[in-house]
Every structure is written in C-alpha cells, then in structure tokens.
Amino acid sequence: MFDIKWIRSNPDLFDNSLARRGVEPMANALLALDDERKKTVQQLNEWQEKRNASSKQIGQAKAQGDEEKAQALLAEVADLKAKVQAGEEQEREQTAELNQILAGVPNLLLDDVPDGEDEDANVERHKVGEPKRFNFEPKEHYELGEALGHMDFETAAKIAGSRFVVLKSDIARLERALGQYMLDLHTREHGFTEVVAPLLVRPEALFGTGQLPKFAEDAFQTTDDRWLIPTSEVSLTNLVRESMLSKEELPLRFTSLTPCFRSEAGSAGRDTRGMLRQHQFYKVEMVAVTTPDTSLDEHERMLGCAEAVMKGLEIPYRVMRLCAGDMGATMQRTYDIEAWLPGQNTYREISSVSVAGDYQARRMQARYRDEDGKPQYVHTLNGSGVATGRALIAVMENYQQEDGSIAVPTVLQPYMGGQTVISAD
C-alpha cells in the first residue's frame, strides 16, 4: 500500500516502477482523486469548525440559563448539520475510492531488479554446486516414489482430486525429517523463533500481506469467510499487525512449518505430474520484521539462511534475481533459489526470498517507535526456508541410486533414526 503523499512527491519514480511491471501510469489519476478528496475535506473542516464553535456557545448559553440565546444559536447552526453530513458522506466515498485503487497498486521495485517480462529475463546471481553426473538415466521423483510404493497420486485423487498426493513409510518420514531439519537449523543457528500460528485466517490478514484483494482466486475460502493460508508468510507477518513495536525488539525473526493451500487457478496443465505443484504442500517459512534502514541487509541475510538449507542438503542450486515482470506484486525485490532436479534436467524454484519494504506494514498498521519516539512503519521480509515438498523432490532426485533406492542426506540421518537408504518396504 502506497502513501499518497509519497506518490505526490515522487510521481515519476512511481510511474516508472509501474511501467517496469507492465502497468499503465496512474500517478496523475491518483493525485487528481486525492485533490478532490482534499477539497472535500477542507470544506468539511470549515463547516465542522463553525458547527463546533456554535455548539460550544449553545452549551455555554444553556449552562448560564440563557435559553433565548441558545435558541437563537440553534437556528443559526441548523443548516450546518446537513452540510456536514453531506460532506462526510462525500469524503467517505472519495477516500474509499482512492483506497480501493491504492490497495491494488503493486509495490515499488528496487533499482537493482532486472527489467523483463517473464522468467526468461531473470538473472542468475550465483550458483553453488555442480549437477551430479549419473552413470544411469536419472528418474523423476514420482517415478522413484511410485516404484518404491511410497508415493500414491491415484489414491490421493480418489480422496481429494488432482494435485494431491499420499506419501507413505520412509518417504513420508523423509518429508517430516526435512521439516525438522530446517526448523532446527533456523531456530538454533539463524536466530529465528519457531511459531505455530493459524492456518485459517480472516480476510484482513490476507489483505495485510497483499494476497487480497487482487489475488483472491489463488487461495481457498471457507464457508465462514475465512481463508486457508497459501503460505505461512500470512500468519507470521500478521503477528505484528496493528502493533507498536519498540526499536529494541527489532529485528523480529519468525519461522514456521505449515501446510500451504493454493488453488493454482490459471496453472492448468502446468506441472501436472508429480508433487511439484500441489493444492496442499508443506513449507518452512521465514519472516523478518525490521527497521527501514536494515531491511536490505536482512534480505541478504535471509537469502543466506535459505541457502544454508541447500548447502546442508548438498543439493546443487542457483540463485536468481527475479525480473520486474516475474515478481510478486507485494515485493520490492525477490531472489529465487532454484534446485537442480536431475529427473527434469533443469533447475526449479525451491525458495523465494523477498523484501516488501513498508508495503505490508502499511496494510497491517505495523509500526515501531524510532529514536525520536515517532511512529514509523516497519519493514517486512519473507522467504521459504525452504519449500518442504519441493525439497523432498530435490532430495529424491539428487540422491537416487541406480536400483531406485534413495540415499539419505547426512544431515537428515539423525532425523531418520540413523537410516542411510530408503528402499521399497
């Protein structure tokens, strides 16, 4: 959510950022709306001032028992009431219209975000590890999982439809191990506080993080007007909604392992096989709440936290700078981590680490007091650390062996009771 005053003093910056996202310029239209609103407010204030002054006099007159004077003033002020009410109504409408438009405006892009329309224009930032060479034809994760008898899409479809999976036995345990490993890493070594928060949230929470109002079709809604979280970014970021934090307690760092629910509207036909794109998946999320001057450093730090997971799992990956056209609307800059998937012979997204600036904080009314004691909006960041379901895919494909078994990565073995290989039961 933008501050209209900021747009007023930076209209070109604002429109240029929109243009990079492929959005038509809107500064002029927004400022015109705001001008009208201001006129209304000024006129309204004048009427209110007169009314308040007269009302005060009426009160004094009545207190002094001067009923005659009170009646005279009453008559004098009578028509102000209608004017004030009409002015209030107009102000409400104009403010609502302005806010509705502002609520849908995507966040400002940082200067170092590459130009481009889609993922083809993303720029590699750096690469870690080399794709392993197999002396056999590596399989995709679902081939491996189904052959092991531990991954069942057909049964899942009977229960829930497409884009669901049933995991069993050691593969189910492997996914659990991944989640535990990541949580322990972030809480013990990266200073994050583990959180269990609601998976079902009010629309206000989704508005706060920016999924609403524009992206309602991507999430599932319940019959009582709650929503299933598409990512625990929603729950974790909203932990600080409507709060006044002290500078000393920042940065706040939260992590959570949760299911995520996505309708995947608009992605029909994409990644239909396997568990790469599901309606339900587990993800370890990291959220940070910082002061404005530290959020960019925090972005690099958080990327490092996500990378630590990949390094620990010893999976080759590359980090991409998302280009303007491929970025989410709420973010100022996003780094994606893409894991090497031998079965697909390509890199696929496994984590996305973003800085939102004060965009979400404004929507949530999340502030802190600076050194002068003045309230300021905090900055928020979030990143997957990492998507557990996709990490399972990456582990299976990178650790597959010629006989179809899966070696267990060293860091996960403690979470698997020392087990080193996953084979058919």
Place this chain on the structure above:
RNA sequence: GGAGAGGUGGCCGAGUGGUCGAAGGCGCUCCCCUGCUAAGGGAGUAGGCGGUGUAGAGCUGUCUCGAGGGUUCGAAUCCCUUCCUCUCCGCCA
C-alpha cells in the same frame, strides 16, 4: 448453542449528552534534590489528514475512545449493526 460483562492513549484505568483528546496511575524523557544507590519533588509525553511556516521547531483547523451506521445544534457517553475478549451453562474434543 444459551445467558451475562466488557473493548478508552505505549500500558493500566476513570469518565454526569456540552469548555473531554479525555482524570489518575504505570512506563518513558528532561530538570531539581540527595556523597553513591534507593527514595523524593517538578515539568513534559497519542495518532491521522489539512493549513501556515521553519535549518529543526512551532502555531492552527479537523477527525479518531474496537469497527460501521444513526439520533442530536452537540456523542467516549444514547440507539442499531458488526467484530473481538472475558465469565457462567450446555456440547464436543
């Protein structure tokens, strides 16, 4: 699900339809006092949107007492709707 109580500043908590953005307390800031500490005394301390103006400040209008409507010349106070919290009962885990 039934019955009741309540939502007020950073926090706690008073508030009769009129001079209430709001007593008091805590916290915080500054000052005074005391040899240090503890205690004590004094002053200050909400946010949004405008106007004016400045190096910074300041001055000023208005709105905001969960949210949204309404009654009234005037609402923290009265009415309606709604959300949330708490207590008791019932139900389920």
